[in-house]
Amino acid sequence: MARLQLKNINKRWGDFVGVKDLNLDIADEEFLVLLGPSGCGKSTTMRMIAGLEGVSEGEILLGDQVVNHLPPKDRDISMVFQSYGLYPNLSVYENIRFPLRVRRVPKDQHDEMVMRAVRMVELEDFMHRRPAELSGGQRQRVALGRAIVRKPTVFLMDEPLSNLDAKLRVSTRAQIKNLQSKLKVTTVYVTHDQIEAMTLADRVVVMNAGEIQQVGTPTEIYNTPANTFVASFIGSPAMNLIDGRIDGGTFTAEGMTIKGLKTRHSGPVTLGFRAEDADVCEADGQITGPVYSVELLGDATMITWRQGGALVSIKTNKDYRAEIDQTVTGAIPTEICHLFDAQTGARIAQD
Amino acid sequence: MTHKEFMAFIWPSLLAMALFIAVPIISVAYQSMFVEHEQIMIETETCGPFGCTPEVAVDQDAMRKVREDSPAGRFNGLDTYTNSSHLATDEITEIVATSENFGEIRDRIMNLPFYKALIFTLSYTFIVTPLVIVFGFIIAVVVNSIPSFLKGPVIFFSLLPMIVTPLVGSLVLFWMIDSRGVVGAFLQYLFADPSLSLKASPTLTWVTLFVYGVWHSAPFAFVVFYAGLQTVPSDTLESSMVDGANRWEQIRFVVMPYLLPLATFVALMQLMDNFRIFEPIIGFSASASATSLSYLIYTDLREAETPLFGSAAATSMLTIIGVIILLLPVLFRNAREFNRKA
Amino acid sequence: MALFQTSSDNPAAQKSTALAVLSVAFVLVWLFIAAFPFLWTAWGSFKAEGDFFSRADWMNAIAGPATTAQTGGAFTLDGYRGAWIEKEFWRAAMNTGIVTLCVTMISLTLGTLGGYALARSGFRYTFWILIAALVFRAMPHVTLVSGYLLPFFQLNIWGYLPTTIIVLVAINQPFTLWMLHSFFLSIPKDLDEAAMVDGCTRFQAFRLAIIPVMWPGVVTTGLFSFLLAYNDFTTTSMLLTETNATMIPKINSFLGSTQEEGKVMYAVAAVVSAIIPLFVLIMFFQRQIVSGLTAGAVKG
Ligand SMILES: Nc1ncnc2c1ncn2[C@@H]1O[C@H](COP(=O)(O)OP(=O)(O)O)[C@@H](O)[C@H]1O
Ligand SMILES: [Mg+2]
Numbered sequence: 007m008a009r010l011q012l013k014n015i016n017k018r019w020g021d022f023v024g025v026k027d028l029n030l031d032i033a034d035e036e037f038l039v040l041l042g043p044s045g046c047g048k049s050t051t052m053r054m055i056a057g058l059e060g061v062s063e064g065e066i067l068l069g070d071q072v073v074n075h076l077p078p079k080d081r082d083i084s085m086v087f088q089s090y091g092l093y094p095n096l097s098v099y100e101n102i103r104f105p106l107r108v109r110r111v112p113k114d115q116h117d118e119m120v121m122r123a124v125r126m127v128e129l130e131d132f133m134h135r136r137p138a139e140l141s142g143g144q145r146q147r148v149a150l151g152r153a154i155v156r157k158p159t160v161f162l163m164d165e166p167l168s169n170l171d172a173k174l175r176v177s178t179r180a181q182i183k184n185l186q187s188k189l190k191v192t193t194v195y196v197t198h199d200q201i202e203a204m205t206l207a208d209r210v211v212v213m214n215a216g217e218i219q220q221v222g223t224p225t226e227i228y229n230t231p232a233n234t235f236v237a238s239f240i241g242s243p244a245m246n247l248i249d250g251r252i253d254g255g256t257f258t259a260e261g262m263t264i265k266g267l268k269t270r271h272s273g274p275v276t277l278g279f280r281a282e283d284a285d286v287c288e289a290d291g292q293i294t295g296p297v298y299s300v301e302l303l304g305d306a307t308m309i310t311w312r313q314g315g316a317l318v319s320i321k322t323n324k325d326y327r328a329e330i331d332q333t334v335t336g337a338i339p340t341e342i343c344h345l346f347d348a349q350t351g352a353r354i355a356q357d
Numbered sequence: 358m359t360h361k362e363f364m365a366f367i368w369p370s371l372l373a374m375a376l377f378i379a380v381p382i383i384s385v386a387y388q389s390m391f392v393e394h395e396q397i398m399i400e401t402e403t404c405g406p407f408g409c410t411p412e413v414a415v416d417q418d419a420m421r422k423v424r425e426d427s428p429a430g431r432f433n434g435l436d437t438y439t440n441s442s443h444l445a446t447d448e449i450t451e452i453v454a455t456s457e458n459f460g461e462i463r464d465r466i467m468n469l470p471f472y473k474a475l476i477f478t479l480s481y482t483f484i485v486t487p488l489v490i491v492f493g494f495i496i497a498v499v500v501n502s503i504p505s506f507l508k509g510p511v512i513f514f515s516l517l518p519m520i521v522t523p524l525v526g527s528l529v530l531f532w533m534i535d536s537r538g539v540v541g542a543f544l545q546y547l548f549a550d551p552s553l554s555l556k557a558s559p560t561l562t563w564v565t566l567f568v569y570g571v572w573h574s575a576p577f578a579f580v581v582f583y584a585g586l587q588t589v590p591s592d593t594l595e596s597s598m599v600d601g602a603n604r605w606e607q608i609r610f611v612v613m614p615y616l617l618p619l620a621t622f623v624a625l626m627q628l629m630d631n632f633r634i635f636e637p638i639i640g641f642s643a644s645a646s647a648t649s650l651s652y653l654i655y656t657d658l659r660e661a662e663t664p665l666f667g668s669a670a671a672t673s674m675l676t677i678i679g680v681i682i683l684l685l686p687v688l689f690r691n692a693r694e695f696n697r698k699a
Numbered sequence: 700m701a702l703f704q705t706s707s708d709n710p711a712a713q714k715s716t717a718l719a720v721l722s723v724a725f726v727l728v729w730l731f732i733a734a735f736p737f738l739w740t741a742w743g744s745f746k747a748e749g750d751f752f753s754r755a756d757w758m759n760a761i762a763g764p765a766t767t768a769q770t771g772g773a774f775t776l777d778g779y780r781g782a783w784i785e786k787e788f789w790r791a792a793m794n795t796g797i798v799t800l801c802v803t804m805i806s807l808t809l810g811t812l813g814g815y816a817l818a819r820s821g822f823r824y825t826f827w828i829l830i831a832a833l834v835f836r837a838m839p840h841v842t843l844v845s846g847y848l849l850p851f852f853q854l855n856i857w858g859y860l861p862t863t864i865i866v867l868v869a870i871n872q873p874f875t876l877w878m879l880h881s882f883f884l885s886i887p888k889d890l891d892e893a894a895m896v897d898g899c900t901r902f903q904a905f906r907l908a909i910i911p912v913m914w915p916g917v918v919t920t921g922l923f924s925f926l927l928a929y930n931d932f933t934t935t936s937m938l939l940t941e942t943n944a945t946m947i948p949k950i951n952s953f954l955g956s957t958q959e960e961g962k963v964m965y966a967v968a969a970v971v972s973a974i975i976p977l978f979v980l981i982m983f984f985q986r987q988i989v990s991g992l993t994a995g996a997v998k999g
Contacts, residue, residue, distance in 0.1 A: 058595050060708035077710045078598040091596030095614035105600040358820040362901045370813030370872050377869030378835045381846025388849060428853055496729055499722045511726055514734040516981050516988060522930040524947055525970050529740045537752035577992060584993040598711050633839030636932050651841045658845055658937060666849055673842035680837045695826050
């Protein structure tokens with residue numbers, strides 16, 4: 007029983023609001039990812055769960071218990087920090103054993119538990135080294151090992167991969183996912199990397215400026231972004247967002263027209279579509295103009311136009327070639343278009 | 358930087374150190390092998406109304422001439438080192454031969470001036486240094502945990518005992534522990550003993566000096582540790598909290614290991630400074646019960662008639678050897694580290 | 700209070716009331732131990748000997764009945780008058796002023812040049828110079844003094860202020876070199892190297908690129924040079940004549956005559972007078988002193 011609930015959480019430092027009206031209900035064994043740009047309050051949220059930071063308003067429930075005033079050591083959690091927070095004077099073995107020692111787990115169980123964790127994070131060969139004698143990836147695995155040495159109610163991980171190089175990040179990501187599904191422990195994972203979020207999460211929480219923007223499965227977040235922030239934050243390249251007007255199902259903006267959108271809404275709107283959903287075409291396209299740039303991505307070619315003040319990109323066949331300033335037409339079918347309110351940025355539903 | 362540029366920048370500093378630190382050490386080594394000239398006596402006749410009486414007096418003219426010829430005195434080899442006011446080799450042999458038990462050997466050796474001073478100096482160094490580290494650490498940890506508006510004033514007043522001139526600081530305490538002073542009177546009241554005086558007993562004098570030493574130096578350790586506490590890596594500290602460590606375990610497993618290099622630094626500085634303990638002995642008028650190596654040298658040089666340069670120099674040499682022994686571990690460590698880097 | 704709201708509502712930092720009270724109590728006790736002796740002595744310096752050293756009741760030192768009986772007021776300046784005027788403590792204060800000022804200036808000049816050279820030269824001998832400086836730093840000053848006396852007598856330079864100043868500068872050099880060396884290490888090499896690429900000689904680079912940014916380190920080091928010179932007893936007491944004596948040896952010479960009634964108060968007044976400049980120094984330079992004490996530690 008390790009449901010974790012955050013009810014109307016607020017965090018303020020003086021006048022500055024770090025986290026605002028945050029509500030989350032995290033199910034047992036769920037892998038929840040907090041995703042957002044740097045400074046949006048992800049770490050703060052996680053640190054409040056851990057008890058490293060006080061809550062200005064609201065309640066945190068771990069199971070059925072309100073834990074607002076419990077110090078970290080009484081919360082039965084474990085946490086992996088961005089820079090690992092290893093004990094530099096202790097060996098790898100002792101680092102991993104540390105939580106057992108200070109939580110008064112009977113001594114005779116230590117070795118077995120530590121060795122199980124050591125094997126899970128594949129550090130058998132480095133047990134007697136000090137953290138300073140390890141590579142970044144190995145240190146990261148020590149931190150991971152220390153977190154899984156006992157079975158806590160909740161795992162917390164604050165950007166655990168951000169100090170690793172790109173290749174190691176991919177393999178460690180897989181390892182974390184694998185460990186979590188084996189251990190079946192509720193996990194809250196913080197990252198600013200959308201790919202990490204998409205690959206790991208059961209549910210993603212997208213945050214910005216201290217507020218939740220959208221909560222949903224990776225697919226939901228990707229397919230139906232709740233607002234322009236989520237739309238532009240998720241996906242690579244970012245979703246094209248074009249300001250224009252809609253009237254009777256026809257969207258118009260400088261240099262482009264899209265007909266047949268299924269909405270009764272009219273007035274100024276923001277239209278969005280993903281570069282990978284659209285394509286170039288010979289004629290009858292929705293956008294036509296001189297090409298601003300042509301980028302070869304390997305698996306695709308990306309064509310970009312200047313549209314008003316913004317850039318609009320479309321991914322197409324990897325063999326497609328065009329010259330800069332050559333006039334090219336792009337096809338933007340209505341099914342791939344998202345509509346957002348021009349003022350609030352909120353999603354406008356289409357039938 | 359070329360050798361030439363390096364020298365151009367550093368020569369004044371090197372010259373000052375060579376002339377006033379290195380050369381004096383050599384001068385001390387040289388002087389230690391000489392002793393004062395023997396008195397040249399001259400027989401004169403003092404004639405009075407009742408006839409003449411022969412009188413023996415120091416021949417001042419002859420003495421002056423000899424002193425001018427060889428100002429350091431006459432050559433004495435290493436004898437000064439072994440005489441009774443220094444290493445006292447003969448006396449030690451005799452004491453060991455004639456004493457019944459260890460206690461007696463110890464008591465008799467404690468009566469030899471050099472050993473008395475050496476033992477006090479070492480006791481002071483090795484008792485005060487650890488106490489300073491322990492107290493400094495405790496104060497730092499506690500001050501770090503109090504509300505922040507108190508911290509500034511606490512640091513301000515804490516600096517006083519350390520910054521104030523040792524002689525002045527010890528006088529301030531000395532006047533207070535005087536049996537007519539406020540602390541002295543309070544102690545008499547506390548122990549219900551109107552004749553209690555910290556000056557009377559050698560043991561109490563030692564304790565007083567140790568207390569002074571801790572009072573004087575704990576602020577230094579405190580400030581160093583306090584500054585160190587501000588930089589304890591918060592990730593590691595927070596890991597330990599989440600891992601379940603209580604307040605003491607956080608200190609034991611995170612803070613103390615992190616501050617260990619600072620403790621080594623404080624220990625080194627304190628060993629050097631405490632080994633030259635001197636002013637407090639004057640400030641506390643403690644020389645009857647406690648003398649230090651530095652104090653011995655000082656009194657030799659202060660000898661009213663003629664300063665005992667030879668004797669002072671020999672004690673100085675022995676002290677210098679003591680300092681070097683004290684520093685050896687540090688020197689080795691530094692050299693090893695330097696070689697590893699190079 | 701808003702000030703510690705953040706810490707008290709932080710579950711990680713919360714402590715039991717007992718522990719909080721205990722901590723504050725401990726700090727107050729320490730404050731008392733550190734500061735009370737000075738306050739007590741400063742107060743007592745305005746009393747007569749019969750009050751400051753009261754056989755009857757220590758409370759007399761606070762109220763001061765003997766002082767009132769002798770002088771008619773609860774406070775008296777007799778101690779200060781006796782020390783400063785009768786015993787010419789003003790002369791010692793002046794000498795101290797000259798000595799400390801000169802020592803600080805000269806030490807910093809030499810130390811800045813030397814420390815810069817040590818920080819920028821990668822040759823092996825810099826290491827040995829620093830080690831030698833460490834050993835010199837550890838030498839008890841009185842052992843050095845016993846080396847000076849005889850040559851100084853011979854050269855007829857004993858007893859003068861300039862001799863003492865130079866000696867104190869030299870004794871001060873090891874510390875100054877270490878401190879400024881580690882300070883210059885913290886100034887990026889790029890700064891002077893850029894200047895040299897732009898066409899400066901090494902010395903011009905030092906003057907134009909380094910001197911403008913070195914003042915924080917120099918001020919901190921200067922404070923400690925000042926303290927060393929100001930607090931010195933060993934060297935000044937052995938190398939200066941009675942008339943050239945600085946404050947600390949002068950105070951020591953007062954102690955010889957304290958048997959006479961009232962004379963000990965001269966020493967008390969002189970001691971308090973000598974503490975006041977240090978008090979002011981801490982008041983203005985607390986931060987620099989703290990950073991200086993820890994600068995050596997960082998470098999180790
Ligand atoms: N102790 C603090 N005092 C004041 N502001 C803080 C404090 N800690 C964090 N903040 C602010 O709160 C915001 C959110 O921080 P954080 O949760 O660390 O962001 P991130 O999402 O990058 O992890 C940031 O703007 C940060 O500056
Ligand atoms: Mg963060």
